[in-house]
Amino acid sequence: MKSVDIRNLLLISGIWGFFVGLMHSNWQIAVEGGQFLAGLVHYSPEDPHFMFMNIAWTSLHQITALLLKVGISEKVLSIVISGIIAMVSCQAISGLVYIFSKSIFFSALFPLFYFLLEKKMPLGANYPIMLWDVPHTYGSLSLSLVILIIILLAFNKDRTAGFLLGLLPSIHIGWACFLYFILLIIWLFSEKKFSQLMTIFSGFFIGATISLISFLHFQYYQIPYPKFSSHIEKYINAFRQWDCHRMTIHISHPSILVNIIALLYSIYNLKQKNIDQNNQEIIYKSMIGASLLGGVAAIFSHFPDQTPLSIYQLMPTRLLNINAVCLIACVAGRLNTKDFRGYVFILIASAIYFLGQTTPFGLTVLIGFGIFLGLTIFREIFSKHYELWTNKFLHYYLVKQIPIILLLIIHIQYIVCNISHIHKFYLHTDTVMEAAKKMSGKLLTSSDMTLIQARTQCPVLLYGESLDMMMYALYSAPRIDKILNDIYAISLFDLPEKVVNKGGLTRYIDKLAWEKRSHEEWLKIKKKYYITHVLTYANYQLNLKLIKKNACYALYEI
Structure with a gap:
C-alpha cells in the first residue's frame, strides 16, 4: 500500500468531508464551553450550567475559548467545527473501505453513502452514531477519531496514530479509556516489533504532553465542590428514569446482531491465509475487541446498580457503535473487488436508499439483502459456472464502474438538495x-x-x-x-x-x-x-x- 495513495485518499476524503460538513452546519456545543472559559458569559457557582462546565474537561473548550478571544464569532466557529467533524468522519470511513478495496475513488465516495443509509436505519446503541449534521461536538468527533486512529495504525502511520492517541484524552476521556483498553489487549497478544512500538510512543508522548497541559489548565481554574453523598442513590435512581444513553440493551437490539456478525466475521477472516497482515489484522482485532467489550457493557446494562458509578457515567454501551461503522465499511470494501457480489451489494444498497424514501424501509432492506444472500449461496453451489459468467460480465469496462456511477448519482442528488444550507446557516439572522x-x-x-x-x-x-x-x-x-x-x-x-x-x-x-x-x-x-x-x-x-x-x-x- 503506497504512502502517496494513503495521503491522496485522506486528502480527497478530508476535503470532501469538510465540504459536506459545511452543507450541514450546526451550532456546536463546544462553542458554549469556549464562551464560558473566555469569560463572555458569566454564571454563579450555584447555576447548573456552571457546574456542568466546571466539571467538563476537554481541549475543545480551551481551543474555542482562545479563538473567541481573538475575535472569531460563534457562528463562524460552529461552521468550521461542523466541517472538521465531517472531515474526520469521512477520512475514517474511507480509510476503512480503502484497506480492503484499494480503490481511492470508491473509498472516498462511500462515507456519504453510509451516512445516508445509517440515517434511514439507525444502528446506534443508546448513543446515536453521529457522523455529522449534529450539534454534539464531543460524541460525533470522538467516535470518528477513534476509528481514524485504528486506520492510521493499519496504514503503519504509527507516529501520527500515536500522537492522536496521546491527544484523545483531552478531547474525550471516555473514548480514550475505551480505545486504550482495546489496543492494550491487542498488543499484549500480538508480535509488534519494539521499534514500531517506540515509533508509536514517540508520537504518543507529544500528544500526551498536550493533553497534560490541557488538564493542568483545566484543574487550575476548576472550582472544587463539596463531595456530594447525601441521598446520592436517590438522585441516581431518579436520573435513570430520565436517561436515554444508559438504558438496558436487549438481545434483540440491532447493535447486538451487528456486533455478533462483526465478531464472527473478524474471527473467520483472521484465520484465512491470504489476510494482509500489515493492514487488515489490526482492523479485525479491533472489531473483536469492540464486540467483546461492548457485549460485556450490554450485559452490565441489565445490572445498573452493580455497575461502578465511574463506568456507568462513561456510557460503555456506545462501544457497540464502533462495529456499526466498521462492519459495513469493511464488507463494502471487501466486496468492491473482482467479485460480482460487490456490484450487487452496491446496486441493492442504492435501491434500499432510494426506495426507502417511498416504501417501508424495513421491507426494502429485507428484500434487498435477501437477494444478496441468495446470490451468495448460488455462488457456493455453482461456483464454476458463477466464475465463468461473472468473468465474462466483468470484462466490460463500463460494468466495472457500476458502484462508482451509482455513488456519483447519489452524491449529485445530495449536493443539489443540500448545497443551499451553507449560505442559509451563515446568512440567516x-x-x-x-x-x-x-x-x-x-x-x-x-x-x-x-x-x-x-x-x-x-x-x-x-x-x-x-x-x-x-x-x-x-x-x-x-x-x-x-x-x-x-x-x-x-x-x-x-x-x-x-x-x-x-x-x-x-x-x-x-x-x-x-x-x-x-x-x-x-x-x-x-x-x-x-x-x-x-x-x-x-x-x-x-x-x-x-x-x-x-x-x-x-x-x-x-
Missing part, C-alpha cells in the same frame, strides 16, 4: 436571538431548547433538553430538582410519561404551566433565580411583556 443579545441578565428557556447561549451570549438558567449532564455533576441534582419544581412544574422524582428515557424535557411540556402562571408568580421567580427574560417557542402566550417574536421564537421580559 434570527431577530429574536439578536434581541436577546442586547439584553443583560439571565435567560430562562422553555422545554427542549438548547445552544441558546452560543447564539445570544446570554447565561442560561437550565437547558431542559440536556439534563443527562447531571450524571457528570451529581452535586447539581438538588439544584436541578428545585428549578424543575419551581419553574417547569415537574419533579425530578415523579416524571410525566412523555419525558421517561428522553434525556431531558420534551417540546411544549411546560407550555400549559407557563401560560397559566400569573405575572406576580413570574416576579417571584425573577427574584429567586435572577432571571430577567424568558425565551419560548412562538406559540406560547405568557402573562409577560413581549419584546420580540417571529415564526419560531418569542422573547418576554419579566
Whole structure:
C-alpha cells in the first residue's frame, strides 16, 4: 500500500468531508464551553450550567475559548467545527473501505453513502452514531477519531496514530479509556516489533504532553465542590428514569446482531491465509475487541446498580457503535473487488436508499439483502459456472464502474438538495436571538431548547433538553430538582410519561404551566433565580411583556 495513495485518499476524503460538513452546519456545543472559559458569559457557582462546565474537561473548550478571544464569532466557529467533524468522519470511513478495496475513488465516495443509509436505519446503541449534521461536538468527533486512529495504525502511520492517541484524552476521556483498553489487549497478544512500538510512543508522548497541559489548565481554574453523598442513590435512581444513553440493551437490539456478525466475521477472516497482515489484522482485532467489550457493557446494562458509578457515567454501551461503522465499511470494501457480489451489494444498497424514501424501509432492506444472500449461496453451489459468467460480465469496462456511477448519482442528488444550507446557516439572522443579545441578565428557556447561549451570549438558567449532564455533576441534582419544581412544574422524582428515557424535557411540556402562571408568580421567580427574560417557542402566550417574536421564537421580559 503506497504512502502517496494513503495521503491522496485522506486528502480527497478530508476535503470532501469538510465540504459536506459545511452543507450541514450546526451550532456546536463546544462553542458554549469556549464562551464560558473566555469569560463572555458569566454564571454563579450555584447555576447548573456552571457546574456542568466546571466539571467538563476537554481541549475543545480551551481551543474555542482562545479563538473567541481573538475575535472569531460563534457562528463562524460552529461552521468550521461542523466541517472538521465531517472531515474526520469521512477520512475514517474511507480509510476503512480503502484497506480492503484499494480503490481511492470508491473509498472516498462511500462515507456519504453510509451516512445516508445509517440515517434511514439507525444502528446506534443508546448513543446515536453521529457522523455529522449534529450539534454534539464531543460524541460525533470522538467516535470518528477513534476509528481514524485504528486506520492510521493499519496504514503503519504509527507516529501520527500515536500522537492522536496521546491527544484523545483531552478531547474525550471516555473514548480514550475505551480505545486504550482495546489496543492494550491487542498488543499484549500480538508480535509488534519494539521499534514500531517506540515509533508509536514517540508520537504518543507529544500528544500526551498536550493533553497534560490541557488538564493542568483545566484543574487550575476548576472550582472544587463539596463531595456530594447525601441521598446520592436517590438522585441516581431518579436520573435513570430520565436517561436515554444508559438504558438496558436487549438481545434483540440491532447493535447486538451487528456486533455478533462483526465478531464472527473478524474471527473467520483472521484465520484465512491470504489476510494482509500489515493492514487488515489490526482492523479485525479491533472489531473483536469492540464486540467483546461492548457485549460485556450490554450485559452490565441489565445490572445498573452493580455497575461502578465511574463506568456507568462513561456510557460503555456506545462501544457497540464502533462495529456499526466498521462492519459495513469493511464488507463494502471487501466486496468492491473482482467479485460480482460487490456490484450487487452496491446496486441493492442504492435501491434500499432510494426506495426507502417511498416504501417501508424495513421491507426494502429485507428484500434487498435477501437477494444478496441468495446470490451468495448460488455462488457456493455453482461456483464454476458463477466464475465463468461473472468473468465474462466483468470484462466490460463500463460494468466495472457500476458502484462508482451509482455513488456519483447519489452524491449529485445530495449536493443539489443540500448545497443551499451553507449560505442559509451563515446568512440567516434570527431577530429574536439578536434581541436577546442586547439584553443583560439571565435567560430562562422553555422545554427542549438548547445552544441558546452560543447564539445570544446570554447565561442560561437550565437547558431542559440536556439534563443527562447531571450524571457528570451529581452535586447539581438538588439544584436541578428545585428549578424543575419551581419553574417547569415537574419533579425530578415523579416524571410525566412523555419525558421517561428522553434525556431531558420534551417540546411544549411546560407550555400549559407557563401560560397559566400569573405575572406576580413570574416576579417571584425573577427574584429567586435572577432571571430577567424568558425565551419560548412562538406559540406560547405568557402573562409577560413581549419584546420580540417571529415564526419560531418569542422573547418576554419579566
